Amino acid sequence: AVHIAVAAEVVVIVVLVxxxxxxxxxxxxxxxxxxxxxxxxxxxxxxxxEIVLLEA
Structure with a gap:
């Protein structure tokens, strides 16, 4: 169970990053x-x- 929890936390952290x-x-x-x-x-x-000024 501990390993699963750690893996889940790692996955969550990686996803967040x-x-x-x-x-x-x-x-x-x-x-x-x-x-x-x-x-x-x-x-x-x-x-x-500029074009307008030149034309004007």
Whole structure:
């Protein structure tokens, strides 16, 4: 029974660690995507703004 309990605890700990790592990876990915999108949008807006200014 002790061995089963220990094994169960180990499995739970491993699962928790994997879940935490997965969440961290997802959060980092989301942050990177948001940053890239913001930068791209700013660049596009700036380019369009310059084009508008040149046309004006």
């Amino acid at each position: 994997v879940v935490v790592q997965a969440v961290v990876v997802v959060v980092i990915a989301v942050v990177v995507v948001v940053v890239v999108v913001v930068v791209v949008v700013e660049v596009v807006v700036v380019e369009e703004g």
